[in-house]
Amino acid sequence: MLPSTVDKLDDGAVLRHDELRSWIITAALVVIGFLIRLVNLGRPNRLEFDETYYAKDAWSILHFGYERSWPSNADPQIASGVTDIWEQSAEFIVHPQLGKWLIALGEHAFGMNSFGWRFASLIAGSLLIGAVVRMARRLSRSTLIGALAGLFIVVDGLSFVMSRIALLDIFEAFFTVAAVGTWLADRDWFRRHLADHLRSNGALNLGGSYGPLLLWRPWRLVSALLFGLACGSKWNAMYVLACFAVMSIVFDYRARLTAGARRKAWYSLWREGVPDAIVMVLLAAGVYLATWTSWLLTQGGYDRQWGAQHPDDPLVKLIGAPLASLWQYHKEIYGFHTGTWIAHQTHTYQAYPLGWPFVGRVIGIDAVNDIQPGVDGCKAVGDTCLRVISGVGTPFLWWFAAIAVIAGLFFWIGGRDWRFGVPLVAAAATWLGWFPNADRPTFFFYAIMIIPFTATVLAMVLGKVLGPSNAPPERRRIGAIIVTVVVVIVIANFMFIYPILTDQLMTRQGWLLRMWFRSWI
Numbered sequence: 117m118l119p120s121t122v123d124k125l126d127d128g129a130v131l132r133h134d135e136l137r138s139w140i141i142t143a144a145l146v147v148i149g150f151l152i153r154l155v156n157l158g159r160p161n162r163l164e165f166d167e168t169y170y171a172k173d174a175w176s177i178l179h180f181g182y183e184r185s186w187p188s189n190a191d192p193q194i195a196s197g198v199t200d201i202w203e204q205s206a207e208f209i210v211h212p213q214l215g216k217w218l219i220a221l222g223e224h225a226f227g228m229n230s231f232g233w234r235f236a237s238l239i240a241g242s243l244l245i246g247a248v249v250r251m252a253r254r255l256s257r258s259t260l261i262g263a264l265a266g267l268f269i270v271v272d273g274l275s276f277v278m279s280r281i282a283l284l285d286i287f288e289a290f291f292t293v294a295a296v297g298t299w300l301a302d303r304d305w306f307r308r309h310l311a312d313h314l315r316s317n318g319a320l321n322l323g324g325s326y327g328p329l330l331l332w333r334p335w336r337l338v339s340a341l342l343f344g345l346a347c348g349s350k351w352n353a354m355y356v357l358a359c360f361a362v363m364s365i366v367f368d369y370r371a372r373l374t375a376g377a378r379r380k381a382w383y384s385l386w387r388e389g390v391p392d393a394i395v396m397v398l399l400a401a402g403v404y405l406a407t408w409t410s411w412l413l414t415q416g417g418y419d420r421q422w423g424a425q426h427p428d429d430p431l432v433k434l435i436g437a438p439l440a441s442l443w444q445y446h447k448e449i450y451g452f453h454t455g456t457w458i459a460h461q462t463h464t465y466q467a468y469p470l471g472w473p474f475v476g477r478v479i480g481i482d483a484v485n486d487i488q489p490g491v492d493g494c495k496a497v498g499d500t501c502l503r504v505i506s507g508v509g510t511p512f513l514w515w516f517a518a519i520a521v522i523a524g525l526f527f528w529i530g531g532r533d534w535r536f537g538v539p540l541v542a543a544a545a546t547w548l549g550w551f552p553n554a555d556r557p558t559f560f561f562y563a564i565m566i567i568p569f570t571a572t573v574l575a576m577v578l579g580k581v582l583g584p585s586n587a588p589p590e591r592r593r594i595g596a597i598i599v600t601v602v603v604v605i606v607i608a609n610f611m612f613i614y615p616i617l618t619d620q621l622m623t624r625q626g627w628l629l630r631m632w633f634r635s636w637i
Contacts, residue, residue, distance in 0.1 A: 121321040124374050125311035128304035130257050138259040142249045145266040150242035152270070153279045157238060158231035159619055162195040164482040164505065167282045171233035173209060174219035174282070176202050181410035182417030183207040183216070199228040206418040210452050214348035214407040215284035233282040241279020244290040244568065245269045251297035252572040254304065255535045256579055265575035267603070268517075269568060271610035273617050274509040278564045281481060281505075285564045288349035292356055293568045295342035296542055299360050302335035303367055310375045321376025326383050333392060336364070340396040344403025351453075352565070355549040359541050361396050365389035367534075412438050419445040458556045466557040469550040472566065473518045477635045479507035479560045482619065496623045504627065506616045507561045508636065512609040516602060517570035520577040527580070536576060543569035578602060 131138075163171055168191055176184040185203040193201055222235030248269050253262025269275050278286045313328050314321065339360070346353035368389045372381035411417045422444045423429070423437025432440040452458060467477035487494045487501040494501035521540065528536035546565035550558055582595040615622050616630050631637050 121374065121376060122311045122314050125307040125314070125371065128254070128257070128308065131254065131304075134259055138249075138253060138262065141259060141263050142246050142266070145249060145263065145270060146242050146246040149245040149270045149279075150238065153238055153241060153276060156618065157234050157280055158229065160482060160484075160503075160505075161230045163191045163230075165281065165283075165479075167233065169209075170216055170219055170284060171223070171228075171282045172202075173207065174216040174233065175199065175223055175228050176207075177213065177216050177410065178220040178224055180416060181414035182420070183209045183213075184416075194228065197229075206416055206420070208418045208448070208452075210449050211284055211350055212348045212404070212407055213411060214345060215287040215350070217407075217410070218287055219282050234280055237279055237282055237286045240286045240290045241275060244275065244279075244286065244293060247290060247293040247297055248568045248572060251293055251300065251539075251568075252575055254297065254300045255538060255572065256576050258579060261575045261579040264578060264599075264603070265572045268513055268571040268575065268606065271607050272510050272513055272567055272571065273610060273613055274507055274561065274564055274567060276610075277481065277505065277507045277617050278561060283561070284349050285561060288346050288353050289564045289568060291342050291346035291349060292353050292542075292546070292565060295339045295346060296356070296360065296538070296569075298335050298339040298342060299364070300538065302333055302339060302364075303371075305335050306330060306333065306368065307371050307374075310371060314375070322372075322378075322380075323376055324378045324380065326377055326380045326387075327372065327375055329387060331388065331392075336392060336396060337399060340399040341403050343396075344400035345407070347400060347404045348407030352546070352549055352562075355545040356542055357397065357400055359545045361393040363538075363541065364393050364396065368392070408442060412442065417445075419448065453553070453556075461557055463557040463559070465559060467560040468554055469547060469558055469562075470554075471635075472547065472560055472563040473514060473521070473570070475509050475511050475514050475560070475636075476633075477560055478509075481505040481507050487621070493621055494623075499623045499625055501621055501623055502627055503619045503621055504616050505619050506613075506636070508613060508616065509560075509563070509567060510606060510610045510613065511632065513571065513574075513606045514567070516606070517567070517574040520574040521570055523577045523580075524573040527577075536573065539569040539572045539576075543573070 172186050172190065172194070173183040176182070176186075179202075183206065185205045185207045187201060187203060190201055193199075218236040218240070219233055222237075222239075223232040226232035226235055245266050249262045249266035251262075252265035253259055256262060278289075309330055310322075310327060343353065343357040343360075347357065365385065366389075368384045369381055372384045377383075411420065414420070420438075420441055423432045423440040426432055426440075427437070429440060431443060434440075435443075465477065465479045467479070471477055482503075482505040484503045485500075487503070489496050489500070492501070492503075521543070524536040524540055527533045528540060543566050546569070547563070550562065578599045582599050583591050585592075587595075613630055614620075616627065
């Protein structure tokens with residue numbers, strides 16, 4: 117029997133049947149991810165990779181409200197416990213403050229040490245797992261598929277490493293996925309209220325009328341807030357915000373059309389769609405501005421006195437010295453990211469965006485090489501030992517996900533299944549935006565924004581392979597075997613690369629066994 121208009125609108129009703137169980141499964145995966153990421157979180161007990169910027173920025177923000185400069189020999193002193201050696205001058209930083217404030221919370225709780233500055237990343241990385249479960253579940257209408265997507269993030273090497281290092285990207289990824297998840301909740305909320313309107317009026321459909329005006333969209337506001345927090349961690353989240361602001365207009369129109377508004381569905385463009393999208397962007401911008409509060413309320417930040425020093429500037433007269441100073445600062449940050457200086461820089465581990473989905477070039481986070489036999493527990497015979505931390509995605513997971521993306525495109529475009537379109541658009545927004553900047557050093561760890569969405573696509577495609585619950589037993593059995601094989605391969609792959617994710621002592625030969633391509637070295 118064909119579904120009624122009410123059934124089509126309230127297609128998320130199935131999610132309410134196992135709500136409690138789904139939250140228990142979500143919590144279990146978050147706890148598992150937290151525990152395996154917690155082990156030896158503070159090792160190595162020194163600043164590694166770009167922690168040399170963000171951990172120190174966070175410590176000075178915690179004390180002064182803005183980033184201060186540090187002496188060139190600060191890192192070894194911090195490792196030895198000397199942490200109050202900041203300089204009096206402000207530091208020019210090129211990313212917003214929110215992520216550093218979150219790092220600072222860990223430093224405030226546990227001190228300026230490796231555990232303290234990594235703790236916030238551990239929390240964000242664990243919550244990212246839960247956010248993926250909820251997003252994938254709402255998309256697929258299946259707790260099993262949501263759990264499968266979350267499991268993939270639990271055992272993804274890049275997600276694991278980024279949860280154990282004080283960088284900004286893990287915060288951006290969590291807030292972005294949570295924003296998309298609440299955006300989906302808004303879609304279901306909107307459609308359910310249209311369905312409730314039909315039920316309360318005993319109508320089969322709207323019959324060409326517009327239906328109720330639904331301006332109060334609580335989940336849309338939460339989504340905007342989270343997008344603002346994502347942009348307050350790193351700017352490139354604005355690409356995802358822009359895409360989903362536009363998609364909200366399209367989805368609202370489609371909901372009215374499904375409800376039976378017919379030609380009047382177009383009215384949604386100016387009655388709800390465009391105004392709500394504008395509100396969404398403006399609220400996100402307001403939240404972003406709020407993440408700069410400590411810089412605005414203090415006097416010593418970089419460029420903070422620009423407005424006071426240029427009182428006759430038209431912008432200063434229009435919006436005041438503090439906001440004009442912030443605008444000037446943003447112009448300089450933008451100039452840094454797009455200028456000729458950064459375009460001419462090179463880095464050993466720079467990785468072009470084209471290769472990210474295939475793990476073409478990984479990032480070296482830390483390394484101690486040439487550990488001789490008998491030193492630091494090295495028991496190598498005819499070989500040396502080393503300790504490394506490599507930011508590498510679990511290869512088979514990423515490769516399976518890349519194949520799933522192709523299949524997902526067919527399900528979305530060919531099969532007109534909107535559910536695949538959402539994670540595919542999100543993944544594209546987090547990936548394609550880097551191509552115009554490919555002339556500057558870019559790194560594989562930026563792809564932490566991609567894998568939550570491509571892993572979700574993989575889980576959804578595997579759901580198609582498994583088949584519906586009412587499929588013939590033989591069909592389900594074959595599908596279950598395929599899904600199980602994929603999951604086992606991914607978990608085994610994660611266990612195999614675990615030593616290079618965690619600074620474990622290994623022989624050089626053991627390390628080379630895990631360096632599958634020359635581009636990984």
